[in-house]
Structures are given as C-alpha cells and as structure tokens.
Amino acid sequence: MTRRKLALGAFLHPSGHHVAAWRHPDARHDAGINLRNYIRLARVAEAAKFDLVFLADQIAVPSANLDYVSRTTRATYFEPLTLISALAAATETIGLVATVSTSFNSPYNLARYFASLDQISGGRAGWNLVTSGSTLEGENFGSGEGYYNHANRYRQAAEFADLVRGLWDTFDEGAVLDDRASGQYLDARKVHALGHAGEFFRVKGPLSVPRSAQGQPVLVQAGSSDAGRDLAARSAEVIFTAQPTLAQAQEFYGDVKTRARAYGRDPESIRILPGVFPVVGRSEEEAREKFQTLQDLVSPEVGREYLSIHLGGIDLSAYGDSDPVPQIEVSGRGHVSRPLLLLQKARERNLTIRELYLEIAGARGHWQIVGTPQSIADELEAYFTQGGADGFNIMPPSPTGLDDFVELVLPELRRRGLVRDDYEARTLRGHLGLTPPENRFAAAAKGQFHPHTEKESA
Amino acid sequence: MTRRKLALGAFLHPSGHHVAAWRHPDARHDAGINLRNYIRLARVAEAAKFDLVFLADQIAVPSANLDYVSRTTRATYFEPLTLISALAAATETIGLVATVSTSFNSPYNLARYFASLDQISGGRAGWNLVTSGSTLEGENFGSGEGYYNHANRYRQAAEFADLVRGLWDTFDEGAVLDDRASGQYLDARKVHALGHAGEFFRVKGPLSVPRSAQGQPVLVQAGSSDAGRDLAARSAEVIFTAQPTLAQAQEFYGDVKTRARAYGRDPESIRILPGVFPVVGRSEEEAREKFQTLQDLVSPEVGREYLSIHLGGIDLSAYGDSDPVPQIEVSGRGHVSRPLLLLQKARERNLTIRELYLEIAGARGHWQIVGTPQSIADELEAYFTQGGADGFNIMPPSPTGLDDFVELVLPELRRRGLVRDDYEARTLRGHLGLTPPENRFAAAAKGQFHPHTEKESA
Numbered sequence A, B: 001m002t003r004r005k006l007a008l009g010a011f012l013h014p015s016g017h018h019v020a021a022w023r024h025p026d027a028r029h030d031a032g033i034n035l036r037n038y039i040r041l042a043r044v045a046e047a048a049k050f051d052l053v054f055l056a057d058q059i060a061v062p063s064a065n066l067d068y069v070s071r072t073t074r075a076t077y078f079e080p081l082t083l084i085s086a087l088a089a090a091t092e093t094i095g096l097v098a099t100v101s102t103s104f105n106s107p108y109n110l111a112r113y114f115a116s117l118d119q120i121s122g123g124r125a126g127w128n129l130v131t132s133g134s135t136l137e138g139e140n141f142g143s144g145e146g147y148y149n150h151a152n153r154y155r156q157a158a159e160f161a162d163l164v165r166g167l168w169d170t171f172d173e174g175a176v177l178d179d180r181a182s183g184q185y186l187d188a189r190k191v192h193a194l195g196h197a198g199e200f201f202r203v204k205g206p207l208s209v210p211r212s213a214q215g216q217p218v219l220v221q222a223g224s225s226d227a228g229r230d231l232a233a234r235s236a237e238v239i240f241t242a243q244p245t246l247a248q249a250q251e252f253y254g255d256v257k258t259r260a261r262a263y264g265r266d267p268e269s270i271r272i273l274p275g276v277f278p279v280v281g282r283s284e285e286e287a288r289e290k291f292q293t294l295q296d297l298v299s300p301e302v303g304r305e306y307l308s309i310h311l312g313g314i315d316l317s318a319y320g321d322s323d324p325v326p327q328i329e330v331s332g333r334g335h336v337s338r339p340l341l342l343l344q345k346a347r348e349r350n351l352t353i354r355e356l357y358l359e360i361a362g363a364r365g366h367w368q369i370v371g372t373p374q375s376i377a378d379e380l381e382a383y384f385t386q387g388g389a390d391g392f393n394i395m396p397p398s399p400t401g402l403d404d405f406v407e408l409v410l411p412e413l414r415r416r417g418l419v420r421d422d423y424e425a426r427t428l429r430g431h432l433g434l435t436p437p438e439n440r441f442a443a444a445a446k447g448q449f450h451p452h453t454e455k456e457s458a
Helices: A035-047 A080-090 A107-120 A150-168 A226-235 A246-262 A284-295 A300-310 A337-348 A353-360 A373-385 A401-415 A428-432 A440-445 A451-455 B035-047 B080-090 B107-120 B150-168 B226-235 B246-262 B284-295 B300-310 B337-349 B353-360 B373-385 B401-415 B428-432 B440-445 B451-455
Strands: A007-011 A052-055 A095-101 A125-130 A176-179 A184-186 A218-221 A238-241 A271-280 A367-371 A391-394 B007-011 B052-055 B095-101 B125-130 B176-179 B184-186 B218-221 B238-241 B271-280 B367-371 B391-394
Touching: A007 A035, A007 A271, A035 A052, A035 A080, A035 A401, A035 B080, A052 A080, A052 A125, A080 A095, A080 A107, A080 B035, A080 B080, A080 B107, A095 A107, A095 A218, A095 A428, A107 A125, A107 A150, A107 B080, A125 A150, A150 A226, A218 A226, A218 A428, A226 A246, A246 A271, A246 A373, A271 A284, A271 A373, A271 A401, A284 A367, A300 A337, A300 A353, A337 A353, A367 A373, A373 A391, A373 A401, B007 B035, B007 B271, B035 B052, B035 B080, B035 B401, B052 B080, B052 B125, B080 B095, B080 B107, B095 B107, B095 B218, B095 B428, B107 B125, B107 B150, B125 B150, B150 B226, B218 B226, B218 B428, B226 B246, B246 B271, B246 B373, B271 B284, B271 B373, B271 B401, B284 B367, B300 B337, B300 B353, B337 B353, B367 B373, B373 B391, B373 B401
Parallel strands: A007 A052, A007 A391, A052 A095, A095 A125, A125 A218, A218 A238, A238 A271, A271 A367, A271 A391, B007 B052, B007 B391, B052 B095, B095 B125, B125 B218, B218 B238, B238 B271, B271 B367, B271 B391
Antiparallel strands: A176 A184, B176 B184
C-alpha cells in the first residue's frame, strides 16, 4: 500500500482571492465572466494532478452599498453550477466541486443538478453544501431576516443532505439493462421511489438520472460553528475549513473526526482540507514584495466596507483609516466566531482600522503564508503529518497565484513524496480514496434496512 | 436587405424522439447520459448553421408506473441546465435553449443560471419557459395536486418572466469600467437594485452577472392553450408549438401575432417555430420503411401507457391492443386540448388502441412528415410562405435522424434560398434577427419610465 498523499483543491477565484487582485497588472478585465480564464485555471490544476477545483458562491451581491460593490469584482462572476458544467466539458480527470446553498433550493432540483453533472463529468462531481444566513440573500428570495434561524437552518440542511442522497440512491448500480430484444431498458427492481416525508420536505422521487461512475457525488461541507461541525461530522466526505494556525487545525481535525466516530462513521472516510492562501516567492523578500503589491492596491473605501462585512455588518463609516479599531459588541451572534476572533486580534495588537482590514484583504481569515517554496512546503507538511489536515484547498492570491504554486511549491512537495505524480483514478472519489456510501435500497434488498417500510407510509 | 431565412432549431433527444428509438440498432446504450452523444448532435446542428439546439424537460419520471418507466429511456437523461452549459463549452456559435419550469424554481436562481450561461456561451442562451401541471412533478416538490391551478400558474409565470427580465436588466450595457488606477471596477450608476414586490414574488436584486453580448437571454415559450398563447404573445421572443396541419398553424400564427400587437409589440419581433418530426428517405418507400422500422419496435406495454399519459392519465389497462378506442369523458380539463383532439381522431377514423398509440409514438402530436427531401421541403416551404411558421424546431426521429435531415433535406432548402449558407452573427439573437428588449433602467434614465419609483416603494 502506498503512503497517503495530500489531497489538493484549487479554489478558483476570477483574478485571485485577494480583494484587490483585479487591479493587478496581470488581471483580465472580465476575469469573473470569462470562460477561457476558468478553463485555463482548471487545466493548470489538472495538469498538476490536483484532486479538484472548487467554486464558492453567494446568492446576492456582497453588500447593499452599491458604491462599495462597484469598487470590487465581488458582484461579477459566473453562477457555479453552470460554470462547473462547462468546465466538465473542458477537462478530463480533475474533480469539480460547486457550492450550492440548501436554504434557497429544492432538494429535487439540487439532487438532479449534481447527478447530471456527475454523469456529464464521468463521476467527477462534488457538492459543497452551505446554508445561507445573510439578509442580502434572503431578500432575493422573498424573505427578510427570519427565514431560518441558525439552529433550524442546520436541521433543515441535515434533512436536505440526507434527502438528496436518498434521491441519488433511487437508481441502483447496474439499473440500465438496454435489452433491446425484450424492450426492457431498465431493470425495474433497481429503480425506486423514495417517498421521503420529513420535518421540512416531502419528496417522492425517483430521480431521472442513473447512478454515476463514482456511485454518487462527493459531499463537501464547510461549517466551523458547533452546528456546522456536527453536520460535517454526520454527512460530509470532504470538509473545507479556515484554520489559520496549526493548533486550531489540530483541534478542529480531532474534534470533527471524534464526532464522526460518534455518528458511527469511519474517521478515515473524511478528508479535512483547510484553506491556504500562499504567496510564493523565490526568496522571502520576493514573496513579501508580491504580497505588498496586492496590499497597496486596497482602497480605503473597499477596505473599510470589507471589514464591516467581516465584522457582521457593523457600521465603520464614523472611523478613519488610522483610528484604532473600536471595541464593538457582537453579542447575540455567538455562532459567528470570526468577528469575535478579528476583534480580539485587533485588541491584542492595537491595530488601526487599516491594519485590520489589510489582515483580511487576502485570505479572509484563512491561513495565509508568505514565503519560499521550502518554507511553505514545511508548513503544509507540518499540518499534514501532525494531525491538522488531510490536504489543502489552495486559494491563489493573484492572477498567476495558481501557476506560482504549481511551478514553485508543488515540485518541492513532490520531492518529499507528499503529492501524486499522476492520476491513478478517473473519478473524484477515486482521487480522494473515498468509497461511495452504500445504496440504501440495495442495502435494504440485502435485508440490512428497509427504507420503504420506514418512510413510504408517510 | 436579404430575404428572411427559416429559423431552425434542433430539438435534441437522446436516441431520437420516437418512443422506441432506443431500440434502434444505431442507438447508443447510454444515449441520454452520454455527453459525447450530445456534443456530436450539437456539432452536427452547428456545422449545418442551425440557429439553436433545444432541450425539453420534465421534473419527474414520466409515470408512477415504474414498470412502464423501465421500458423506456424517458427517465434516464441529463438535466438541461447542466447539459446546455457543457454544450456551451463544446460549441462556438449555435444558440442554446434549455427548458426550465417557473413552477418549482426561484426567479433569482433561474435569472442567474441563464445570465451565467449567456456569459459562458458568449451571448447564445435562451430560456424556454414552461409551467408544470403534473401531479408527478408536484410530488417531487412537497405538494400534491393543488400547487397552482391553470390560471394562477400562468399569472405566476407572467410575473416570473417579467421579474427575471428585470433582474437581467440590473446591469446596464457598459457597466464594467475596469478602471484600475481609480479602483472603480463598475460604473455604480449602471448597477441597480430591482426591488420587485408583486403578487407572487418579492426580490430585491441586483443580479451578480453583467449584461451579455446579446443583451439578455432569448425568451422562448411553448404554450398552446388560451392562457399559454396570451403569455407567449406578451413575453415570448420565440414560440415553440405543435401544429400538425397548415390550417392549424396559420390560425395559431395569426392569433398569436394579433395578440402580440394588442400588447403593443411588433409581431415581427416574434419567431414562431412549429415542431416537425421528419422521417426522410431517398424515396417515399424508403421513408415509409424507416418509419415502419421504428413503429414495429413499440411494445404494447409502452404503447398503452404512453397513450394513457397523452390522454391525461386515463386508465386503459382493461383494453386490448385491437379493441376500439373507448369514448372517454375528458371533461373538466378544457385547457388540455390534446386529449380531446386525440379522441376525436380515434372516433373519426375508427382506430384501435394500437392504431392510436402508434399515431403518437413518434411525434407526440407534433407535425409528422414521412417523405423525400423534395416533398418535405415543399411542406416546410408552404408553412413558411403561407403564414404558418417563421421556422421549425426539428425533432429527429431516430439516432441518425438529425444527420438525415442535414444531409438530405437541408441542401434542398438551401437550393431554394430558404436557409443561410453561413452564420452572419455570433449570438442567438443575431441568428434570429431579434434585438434585445430595452433595458428598463437605461430607459428610465432617459426619462421614458421610472421603475424605481413605481416599484421600490413596495
């Protein structure tokens, strides 16, 4: 048996994750809506044998302040499902993960989108399950603030995820017979209605898409709150998470795998991938200069509003760039840990408004490393070998950030035996070394459990 | 000015539209879920300079009878949005129309999917708006029969369509400045909240996708009932319709264009495309043989259930294949005209059950022509020149049906000057000769109307 390798995701962003990356000289003017830009990035990742490309999402512009919005590219990008389907046609082997919220979608539609994408891509699809909590998103779907409170949202998401998987199970392996002589296209014993009736949803099924080459799409999740960790431990196969220090990463890693065991799952069947924002230079100085170039492009208008958003919507318009960060109450939002951590950091280090917004202008609270290929490889290796990560979701800072990582850091990781030399599989599950969850109907037929009698009476 | 040409759509179906096409020796075993199959068909249509490819949809398997379902490929196909996005990456010029229902989608999601597809494809997207009325579909979305009655469904669809267009308008032409020196990516005066508050929906906006090369996606509609015609006349730019005789086509064409005029629209800004199911042979005899080959593959189990579905769900299990079609009441469903027409045909011609199901096994009530390139071209030309059609949506009967049409019928149409020799445009609107609806915000800025003051107070 070969030693486990790092799982690698390429978290694509039009010109790079840094909020000012669009102002970089290498940026394309239409990067967020240029298919060729994304195809190029996906192919760079595929040539480098990454496990997957990853697309985030928000179902609203990032602020009601359209003056701020107009100073960013955060309101000008492809919708992930349509983009990832196009990328499926333009790539051969790499996995394709798109973010879609459970809050404003129907389980049947979502199950079908990903089942279809999984067939289109030959078994390379993954769904990053998120829930939506922002008022801005709610207002695009007929609701104000109160559509789901945090606890309900996660209970709804748990039912949603189970239901989607149930729909993916409605076709067993080998359901397509194509028996032209008898006229039997499908094996009728291998197609099932689901008959789900739960707290939030009633869905009959079956789906109209058969089981794919990887069984079913990979379920990715990105919650870090208590409810988020619980949902991840219960349902997720890949977990994307922000863990800016090794100690935090180890705590998260250990906690989620322990919770998974409590749900009767094998902790080895879960891959935890912290986000990493790597600024790579051939020397430390070159790396610092590259980063400074991006930091200098952050305008005060963007920096302050960006900070305000990351503090949960707090109004900072009364403060100047060189004012110290005020000590603001963020009570009643105990589940949102990032604003608290940010304010704590500002207090500890006596930061000004500008210093604090520059702290998040790049990695947004994710792990940020500015260094040489060797120093970055050292840090990644430490997370990997010391129980903090099974791999990483790479967040390129700038238009050429992915190229930098692939050309400079990857050879160093390869030299250390931490990444694969070539693909050994054709599906996303194959790359990640994950087996599909057993089909519940096939299991029932073997007498293990009986979803029909349990659920169809409702 | 050149003479107007026929608009041509290729209505793609896995192995062909005939219900038994999957049993044809040329069919692929996985045609409905094989991306290469669809890419091949789309490229055949593109090489032939068709205006568009067209994908239908149903958000459920076609029957609760899974024994019937398992004898067809009607439950085994890609979801259209994901498929059409993949086809966007695999084609260059042809238009791409996908069907999505207004009954089980959110306007914001739908507007964003198509705006994104329109950018992915460089201005080649079209949305075929349908409403969903079947219980089977409702049961996949938490509702039984009564989610929307027919009249409400169309009123909801009209508001939905207007709202989607409003979201497409939230970015004006030229909103992207990309002014890196000043840090202004968008022109803030050209990005708008919508603030829609109507009978069915409340949606704030803006969308997060800028205006595309064709302004906005083309709106296609396929209603033939009174409410459907009205919605089409009010909103649609392309109308797909079943018109099996010239007289019917002329009545429909005249009626819809008259209704459009009553809505203040230029009738020339609407393209009416009846569906055509052409079985092409080099001789009449060869054509008849090709058709008979398909008809002989229809099994009684499939034929009877297929007929039952097309009669609105009537149970025919008590009848044999050679029994005469019973005279069944289809009262209370006056808006569903096809069952009435079918029963009328059966009565007039004294048809047996098998004879009647073979009538619909191919074209499902669409116009069916079995003939030579010359006779088919004659009929198409008559519809086109005698006020029955602006073009046609071609429904290939068999796995090679599109190739047959392109290789045999198209040269004859070209010889008559009825179809283009090459593309003259790069967008779907360009192919169809349609201009985009004027942006409502840009119009407001010119003082023509004031959507903000009209709507944002709500």
